[in-house]
Amino acid sequence: MTTTTLRAGSAPARTGTTDRGPAASRARRKRLLHWIAVHSVAVAAALFFVLPFVFVFLTSVMSDDQAMSGELWPHEWNWSNYATVFSTPGFLDWWRNSLMYAGLGTLFTVCSAIPVAYALAKFRFRGRRTAMLLVISTMMLPPQVIVIPMYLVWAQQLHLSGSLWPLIIPMAFGDAYSIFLLRQFLLTIPQEYIESAKVDGCGEARTLLRIIVPMAKPGIAAVALFQFFYCWNDYFGPQIYAAQNPAAWTLSYGLESFKSAHSVNWNLTMAATLLVMAPVIIVFFFAQKAFVEGVTLTGVKG
Amino acid sequence: MSLVESPERPAATAPRPKAPALRRKHLRQRLRTLGFLSPWLVGFSVFFGYPLLATVYFSFMHYNQIEQPSFVGLRNWKYVFTQMPLFGPALWNTLWLVVVMVALRVVFGLGIGLLVTKIKSGVGFFRTAFYLPYLAPPVAATVAFVFLLNPGTGPVNEILEAVGIPAPGWFNDAAWAKPSLVMLSLWGIGDLMVIFMAALLDVPKEQYEAAELDGAGAWARFRYVTWPSITPIVLFAVVTGVVQTMQYYTQALVAGKLASGVTIGPGTVIQPGYPDHSTLTVPQLVYSLGFQNFNTGAACVLSLVLFVIAMAVTTLLMRKRAGLLPAED
Numbered sequence: 001m002t003t004t005t006l007r008a009g010s011a012p013a014r015t016g017t018t019d020r021g022p023a024a025s026r027a028r029r030k031r032l033l034h035w036i037a038v039h040s041v042a043v044a045a046a047l048f049f050v051l052p053f054v055f056v057f058l059t060s061v062m063s064d065d066q067a068m069s070g071e072l073w074p075h076e077w078n079w080s081n082y083a084t085v086f087s088t089p090g091f092l093d094w095w096r097n098s099l100m101y102a103g104l105g106t107l108f109t110v111c112s113a114i115p116v117a118y119a120l121a122k123f124r125f126r127g128r129r130t131a132m133l134l135v136i137s138t139m140m141l142p143p144q145v146i147v148i149p150m151y152l153v154w155a156q157q158l159h160l161s162g163s164l165w166p167l168i169i170p171m172a173f174g175d176a177y178s179i180f181l182l183r184q185f186l187l188t189i190p191q192e193y194i195e196s197a198k199v200d201g202c203g204e205a206r207t208l209l210r211i212i213v214p215m216a217k218p219g220i221a222a223v224a225l226f227q228f229f230y231c232w233n234d235y236f237g238p239q240i241y242a243a244q245n246p247a248a249w250t251l252s253y254g255l256e257s258f259k260s261a262h263s264v265n266w267n268l269t270m271a272a273t274l275l276v277m278a279p280v281i282i283v284f285f286f287a288q289k290a291f292v293e294g295v296t297l298t299g300v301k302g
Numbered sequence: 303m304s305l306v307e308s309p310e311r312p313a314a315t316a317p318r319p320k321a322p323a324l325r326r327k328h329l330r331q332r333l334r335t336l337g338f339l340s341p342w343l344v345g346f347s348v349f350f351g352y353p354l355l356a357t358v359y360f361s362f363m364h365y366n367q368i369e370q371p372s373f374v375g376l377r378n379w380k381y382v383f384t385q386m387p388l389f390g391p392a393l394w395n396t397l398w399l400v401v402v403m404v405a406l407r408v409v410f411g412l413g414i415g416l417l418v419t420k421i422k423s424g425v426g427f428f429r430t431a432f433y434l435p436y437l438a439p440p441v442a443a444t445v446a447f448v449f450l451l452n453p454g455t456g457p458v459n460e461i462l463e464a465v466g467i468p469a470p471g472w473f474n475d476a477a478w479a480k481p482s483l484v485m486l487s488l489w490g491i492g493d494l495m496v497i498f499m500a501a502l503l504d505v506p507k508e509q510y511e512a513a514e515l516d517g518a519g520a521w522a523r524f525r526y527v528t529w530p531s532i533t534p535i536v537l538f539a540v541v542t543g544v545v546q547t548m549q550y551y552t553q554a555l556v557a558g559k560l561a562s563g564v565t566i567g568p569g570t571v572i573q574p575g576y577p578d579h580s581t582l583t584v585p586q587l588v589y590s591l592g593f594q595n596f597n598t599g600a601a602c603v604l605s606l607v608l609f610v611i612a613m614a615v616t617t618l619l620m621r622k623r624a625g626l627l628p629a630e631d
Contacts, residue, residue: 035422039421039422039423045414045417045428048489049432049434049435050431052435052447053434053435056450059449059457070456071460112342115338115339116338116339116342120339136616137616140615141350141609141612141616142549144584144585144588145606146357148353148357148592148598149353149356150349150353152367153353170345170349172341174342174344174346235556236551240589252442253441256441256559259560269445269449270449273442274442276439280437281437288430296496296500
């Protein structure tokens with residue numbers, strides 16, 4: 001697996017550092033120039049990635065008038081903009097809905113993905129490859145392909161449109177991406193652990209719960225994080241099922257209408273934008289490793 | 303639903319005294335497998351198999367979601383391909399985005415990946431800086447970019463004008479709207495960066511040393527050492543990129559709506575794709591047909607067009623494997 005090598009951004013020390021002669025000093029100058037070139041490019045790139053956040057933040061504390069002016073630095077720091085955003089009607093509901101959608105969705109996904117991924121990774125049965133191909137195909141399919149009949153079922157037969165349940169309930173039945181990611185992780189667990197658990201008299205369920213789940217914690221964490229963010233960021237789903245009922249909107253969906261409601265107030269919109277981004281970024285700082293591992297696992301062969 | 307309830311060996315333990323032990327064991331194993339797979343089997347048939355068949359069914363029906371559906375044969379198909387005015391632009395925009403966005407994302411992602419592996423000081427800072435935008439919720443990122451690039455009030459044009467560069471209209475200019483979306487997606491390159499970085503660090507160091515001894519320059523080392531060993535990952539990035547861009551929806555929709563500046567009240571039907579349909583993509587057209595114009599038949603036809611293209615790409619991926627499925631069996 002590649003994740004262990006990720007830390008290796010620090011290159012090994014150069015060999016042969018005998019500081020003598022013009023050749024050595026030329027080599028040293030070349031290294032220094034190389035260092036400067038690489039880091040200048042890196043700083044330039046970092047500006048492209050970081051500046052948008054900085055501008056968004058600076059605008060979020062400007063006064064209403066200044067935010068319209070295109071000026072970069074706030075005359076005064078209006079922290080009260082954040083309070084205004086929070087007291088906007090509906091905003092707290094959207095937080096609650098986002099948390100419910102993301103929380104329950106993640107719980108359901110993890111619980112349903114574990115047994116399926118385990119079977120796909122460790123059982124030998126006929127049709128295993130086909131099953132895997134089907135999982136990957138569903139993962140690849142645009143959600144728009146199946147949304148219309150699904151909407152009709154939820155809205156007309158089950159009368160659940162106007163809520164987030166049509167988005168949450170299906171997650172109890174296996175999400176393709178999570179199954180795939182977790183299966184890639186489980187493949188890296190040596191078969192011997194399972195065999196010896198069996199020798200000790202563990203049934204499959206006990207093996208899964210007592211041996212595999214504890215060993216797969218990093219993989220499960222990655223699945224949980226990705227699913228949480230998927231739900232948190234989802235716009236299409238809430239638009240389909242919750243659009244008519246603002247009380248069921250999530251932050252991601254509500255944010256855009258927030259701009260419409262405060263059509264001139266870019267400062268409030270930017271404050272709200274940062275508030276929508278904040279949980280994701282805070283969680284990232286606590287769980288960087290699981291993230292990077294998850295991305296690598298789905299991208300690189302396991 | 304907790305893990306403990308995950309169905310394990312359901313009724314399989316019923317004793318079958320006459321069957322040979324081996325057959326009993328096989329049956330039990332099969333039921334065990336089915337039990338573990340059952341959440342997905344149910345999900346796959348109910349939330350994927352059924353709607354897919356229903357989409358095919360509705361594509362031959364006239365259905366406005368109020369009256370009963372009635373069979374119209376190929377009329378929806380003919381309508382979409384020959385008469386629907388927005389199909390052409392939507393397909394063109396989607397393909398444009400697929401080609402340009404995927405190509406630039408791969409090049410840029412690889413570039414950033416290479417850069418990160420070359421950095422000696424402050425790796426942690428740079429890696430985090432390059433990765434964070436990927437995590438920004440798409441809607442939030444889009445709102446932020448529409449503001450940043452806003453011709454009247456945005457800081458970017460302010461800066462461009464200050465240094466004397468004529469500033470474009472970005473999301474408000476039909477010629478610049480798609481490039482603006484591409485820029486937004488390049489900002490969120492973090493996932494590709496991580497994948498490429500991992501692949502680059504996996505290239506055996508000895509090969510570089512050997513190449514250096516042979517007098518290979520930087521380009522030759524990239525071309526003959528790095529490139530061959532990362533091609534599977536590049537292919538993977540291209541194929542998943544194509545499939546993702548086929549679904550491109552949220553950013554295009556939100557950017558168009560916000561840039562157009564219309565206040566969207568309940569029940570307002572606005573034509574997506576501002577300005578001049580330049581950001582209208584096929585998924586947006588599916589939504590607008592199915593949920594705003596209630597032309598279920600045509601929407602389903604378009605869904606199937608997406609399906610066929612995505613399926614073709616996925617099959618290609620499977621054939622090449624591209625590191626998705628480890629060699630096994």
